[in-house]
């Protein structure tokens with residue numbers, strides 16, 4: 001079994017009772033052998049405690065800071081451990097998770113990090129502390145999942161298939177990893193971007209973004225968490241995406257695809273040719289000279305900020321209304337059919353890249369994040385993203401960079417929506433949540449026959465559409481292939497919607513404007 005994710009806990013001794021409660025909520029992860037939790041009570045009698053602490057702090061992949069007035073007041077926790085933790089976080093060696101136990105103004109010290117509970121309301125102020133700790137444990141689990149997924153990508157290249165072996169062709173992922181290493185040092189680091197955005201009035205060239213205010217008062221500095229090579233900031237009405245070079249724990253360096261500029265050019269050209277059919281794509285504008293770092297202008301991508309929840313957040317809140325699920329399922333099918341008909345694929349459909357706009361019954365879906373998008377003019381390019389494991393085939397090599405890339409995710413999302421329409425309780429029973437998975441996830445795909453969630457869905461025998469989707473999912477996994485298109489599975493006609501759209505964001509130039517800096 002792979003080694004456990006090491007978690008170091010920095011806390012004030014007055015908060016020990018709360019730490020014990022948190023530990024109880026982490027029991028499932030401990031029992032599964034996924035994590036190893038270390039805090040100073042684990043030091044055996046007679047050991048050199050300072051050295052022991054150092055040793056564990058230096059090797060942990062996650063550093064939990066249990067924040068309270070006593071924690072901030074403690075010279076050791078706040079002084080030594082936080083400083084060291086920040087250094088390791090900045091080098092990309094560890095991830096800091098501040099966990100807010102008791103009220104204190106913590107943002108000035110730790111505002112750059114994604115804190116828990118998700119709402120950042122201190123655990124002590126929750127009416128039900130178990131709920132608070134459950135939220136914290138879920139947040140930790142998400143980071144653990146990401147680290148495990150990252151490890152499986154970086155340490156275990158997929159085995160070549162027979163035909164690849166015969167033809168001596170390297171599997172696609174291995175090739176792309178090599179290229180990433182070669183092109184590694186091309187972009188600034190994430191910390192250079194963080195610093196530059198804090199000082200936007202002097203660093204940003206783009207007039208819209210320069211006029212914006214960086215939003216991070218009580219929230220993390222970035223909109224995204226733990227990304228491989230993109231950093232996303234909100235500047236008033238704009239969302240800005242930057243590409244960075246990432247140095248990983250095992251000295252592996254990851255950078256964006258070397259042809260990222262060309263890809264966005266091709267994507268935006270293609271979208272602009274088919275703009276009336278694609279009102280659901282939030283325009284992503286490439287700004288060639290976006291921000292100054294180290295005396296040089298760097299590109300970024302800007303998109304109008306859409307004030308709307310992600311599909312995950314929306315469903316977590318509204319899944320109990322079966323009409324809402326039915327409306328979303330219909331929209332989803334239309335959107336996927338349109339992409340299919342235009343021979344394109346978003347490439348990373350999940351519950352965070354889909355936004356739910358407007359109000360029922362006029363709900364509309366929008367897609368953001370085109371980093372993995374396929375359009376026909378990009379045929380033959382390399383696949384760079386494995387995608388979100390809860391929305392992608394588990395077998396390596398099944399997902400290839402082509403117009404079929406969305407089929408697995410489209411099916412998983414669609415079947416979740418129609419199943420929720422049938423029985424809203426499936427949300428809880430299948431352990432769906434707002435930012436990781438819907439009704440089925442990677443554990444289910446690995447063993448669909450024994451998956452409890454799959455059995456619950458199979459029990460809805462009279463729902464023909466749902467059973468057709470499950471049949472296709474099962475067969476595609478068994479046969480190690482992409483599922484057929486949703487239209488084929490459901491035997492519906494693939495029609496392209498030509499609806500004009502009244503969205504103001506569509507007035508933006510969708511092509512790549514190369515913007516000069518204001519003089």
Ligand SMILES: Nc1ncnc2c1ncn2[C@@H]1O[C@H](COP(=O)(O)OP(=O)(O)OP(=O)(O)O)[C@@H](O)[C@H]1O
Pocket residue numbers: 223224225226227228230232239241282303304305306307308310352353368369370371
């Ligand atoms: N224009 C926008 N309006 C509103 N929210 C947005 C917009 N663009 C992005 N977001 C939000 O920010 C999140 C991160 O952006 P994006 O998906 O582009 O980054 P990412 O490449 O997926 O980063 P990561 O790999 O860390 O998830 C999205 O999941 C979405 O919730």
Ligand SMILES: [Mg+2]
Pocket residue numbers: 352353368369
């Ligand atoms: Mg995304």
